[in-house]
């Protein structure tokens with residue numbers, strides 16, 4: 001009922017422990033707080049909170065328009081809905097080192113288990129678009145140092161994302177990843193890797209967990225969990241996928257409504273009222289107050 005009863009510091013400790021096991025942790029992106037429950041119920045190891053999804057949800061492109069307040073608010077709403085660790089996209093940290101420090105504390109207070117800070121210039125853009133620009137090594141490492149120094153819970157995972165691959169090539173991206181680890185990053189997110197061999201190159205260059213971004217319609221091929229695990233990847237995100245699936249379904253449904261004048265044909269594909277109530281834990285609220293659920297949901301509805 002209401003929210004997860006697992007405190008944030010316990011989720012962070014559990015996340016660290018699972019990462020240390022070396023297994024591949026799968027983090028689908030929640031496009032709203034309720035979808036985080038679905039991700040947990042289906043047995044995934046964590047929930048990703050995508051900057052692109054937060055922006056798209058507000059009807060905005062992913063070009064650094066969202067504010068720290070909006071991102072932290074969404075991070076809090078999603079994190080409190082799940083017992084799983086959440087990993088949030090902190091973009092460039094919303095400014096330079098001092099802003100990054102504040103960003104880390106705000107997101108930590110929001111209850112996330114980890115966050116990633118990237119080395120793009122401000123304002124950033126989606127990592128799979130052309131025409132990106134990155135900051136120099138000095139600024140990139142200062143952001144990471146500021147982030148690491150700012151956290152109060154040592155288990156809050158500070159992940160460094162590097163966008164260097166698409167700008168200067170793989171060798172430069174590997175060098176950047178190593179420098180970011182030296183600056184204190186707990187994990188590396190190499191953005192826009194072209195193939196599995198590129199992931200492997202980063203994997204062998206650093207001795208911290210490495211993330212693979214399996215975003216659709218991007219620069220990376222979509223590898224299976226098995227392929228990524230055998231390349232030594234530790235976390236895989238599917239950042240925008242659930243939003244794309246839901247929006248695809250919404251668009252098809254609206255077309256049906258336009259064509260048929262009714263949504264009858266769409267009903268078999270819809271989440272039922274009973275299933276929605278199950279996910280919302282109506283039963284838990286009823287146990288608390290028997291007046292909550294004093295009606296019947298016919299089976300299958």
Ligand SMILES: C[C@](O)(C(=O)O)[C@H](CC(=O)O)C(=O)O
Pocket residue numbers: 049050051052053062089125126127128213215216218239240
């Ligand atoms: C991971 C990412 O940063 C996100 O905001 O989800 C995006 C995803 C996308 O736009 O497909 C990115 O890769 O830049």
Ligand SMILES: [Mg+2]
Pocket residue numbers: 050051052062089091126
């Ligand atoms: Mg992003």
